[in-house]
Amino acid sequence: MSDIAVAGAGLAGLVAARRLAESGHDVTLFEEREDVGGRVRxxxxxxxxxxxxxxxxxxxxxxxxxxxxxxxxxxxxFAPGGVICRPGKRSTLSDPLRDPGALLPSALSREVTFADKLRTLRLRRRLTGGDWPEFGTPDQSIRAYLRDRGFSEAFVENFAAPLYGGITLDRSLSTSANVFEYTFRAMSLGSIxxxxxGMAAIPAQLAERARDAGADIRTGVAVDDLDTGGNRIALDTESGSHEFDAAVVATDPPTARELTGVESVPTExxxxxxxxxxxxxxxxxxxxxxxxxxxxxxxxxxxxxxxxxxxxxxxxxxxxxxxxxxxxxxxxxxxxxxxxxxxxxxxxxxxxxxxxxxxxxxxxxxxxxxxAQPPGAHARLPDVDEPAGPVFLAGDYTRWSSIQGALESGARAADAVDGAFDA
Missing domain, CATH: 3.90.660.20 (Protoporphyrinogen oxidase, mitochondrial; domain 2)
Structure with a gap:
């Protein structure tokens, strides 16, 4: 049995802790705050x-x-689609395949063209078939992606800009089209x-499952330093120094970069x-x-x-x-x-x-x-095993910025630790 430390009790850290405990490791998770969840609170x-x-x-x-x-x-x-709003005017635009009751109001909406509605259905059919899109593929901005596929300026400005402004926090639509394809498929296949x-129920559930698997979750304890110079990993915390066989760093990006020295961890x-x-x-x-x-x-x-x-x-x-x-x-x-x-x-x-x-x-x-997720950004993100020594990264910044990215990164980090000790 190996002693594994996990720094950070956000979604990624909680998934990594549970999976590692289930694999038979002795897992201790340190979280600076008094409760778990990271950004999900x-x-x-x-x-x-x-x-x-x-x-x-x-x-x-x-x-x-x-x-x-x-x-x-x-x-x-939430109901699919949205209500496009402007002064004195509201118009419903929805997915008629998932929301048949909105078929008529969506068809009557003049905020986007009829051709846009047909293009949306064709895009839906293409993106819901086969496997989930891969990140790091040849890339362009969401705006360029939509224009290349013939969508009108009305569709881009009246619907895509506010909708994806909410998803990517980038109303200019300069974010990677990889994000668009992944989230568009998700919205076509299931609900938001x-x-x-409340959203805090998500990390609460993950923490309960991690504890049930045997992980020791210590809140109110920050990891201040990580030393890989000896035979074991040394973690300095407010409660003293602790030694482990390996560590998973699942903190926020600036702290992860500081603890591991990995410059490719994004901080903008x-x-x-x-x-x-x-x-x-x-x-x-x-x-x-x-x-x-x-x-x-x-x-x-x-x-x-x-x-x-x-x-x-x-x-x-x-x-x-x-x-x-x-x-x-x-x-x-x-x-x-x-x-x-x-x-x-x-x-x-x-x-x-x-x-x-x-x-x-x-x-x-x-x-x-x-x-930041401009075109090409995901190809430059760090791998989970990029830090020196038996140190691994878990955070959406190793995949893409989303709950999917955080959960997936925690699982990948746990697999990487298992692989290192099985070798």
Whole structure:
């Protein structure tokens, strides 16, 4: 039996810890915070369930289906597509194959052309066949990808820009088309959802399964240094120095680069500001669809979370809304200014609806929400075994920036450790 340390109790670290414990290793996981989850966190605000940022789970992701018990999470799903919003006008655009009830309103939408709707169906058929797309293949931006396939400027600006602005935090659509293909396939094969108890239910489940497998999870203990100079790995923490046969570094990217010296760990990325609100009832008629801002950039999207997951509400008729801001300058705008922009947008989309009572509950400023993923970026990411010595990396920055990438990287790191000790 080998002694393995895991630094970081985000999704990647928790998966690595469970898998290594199941393989018979003696696993100790160190987490700087007092609880697990990394970037995936939830808290209660005035009776409302508020995730840290607007985070969702693509339930069709292969690693999601492999690593999580989806039934136990009691997922609550968004309706496919979205509501394209601009002043005085709202238009539904959905997937008629997954959402037959939206066939007529989608067909009548003039925000994109009829030819765009046919191209979308053809693209759906191509991307849902065969295996999942590979990252690091010949690449281009999402914008160039859509234009090369004949999509109109109206489709790109009115639908793709706000939708993928929410997914990639890059409304300019300069992100790698590899991300587009993977997420488009996932949205075509399954729902986007949130657990009934909030996104923190995901790492809570992973931690429980890791403990059941025998992993020792120590929260409130940061790993300050990692020394590979001796016969064993030495980890310096606030509780002292500990020696192990190998270590998996599953921290945030800057800390991972500092601990391992691997310069290819990306430390530049995109940020997002998410604000959550109480809106006195009745709820908006968008229901469980994401509202896409086609008339401006602030906010990029608005979602009525208490319609998707009633458990997110406070038990009253008031709705819980989440707005995301990905435009330049959002990180520096005061919370009341962000709320005013959301109030103004909703008033223009729903001119007959009084939204003056929109009340901010929480503001999350996340400067580094995803690492930068321009075309070709994924081919330059570090391998899990790139650090010197018996040290391995686990984080979405070894795959691609997503929950899929994090879960998959944890599994790959565990396999790499197993392979090193089997050799």
């Amino acid at each position: 939830t808290r209660n605000v005035d009776g409302f369930t508020c995730d840290r940022g607007f985070q969702v789970l693509f339930e069709a992701y292969p690693a999601v289906r492999r690593e999580l018990d989806l039934d136990a999470l009691s997922l609550r799903s 959802a949130v657990p009934a108890e 990325g995109s940020g997002v500001v998410t604000q959550q609100y109480r809106l006195p009832g009745p709820e908006l008629d968008a229901g469980t669809r994401i509202m896409l801002n086609a008339g401006g950039e602030a906010p990029n999207t608005v979602a009525q979370l208490s319609s998707v997951a009633p458990e997110y509400g406070d038990g009253s008729d008031d709705a819980l809304l989440a707005a995301s801001f990905v435009d330049d300058g959002a990180q520096d705008r005061p919370a009341d200014e962000l709320a005013a922009q959301t109030r103004e947008a909703l008033s223009s989309w729903y001119p007959a609806r009084d939204v003056s009572g929109l009340e901010p509950l929480a503001t999350d400023r996340i400067p580094f929400a995803q690492f």
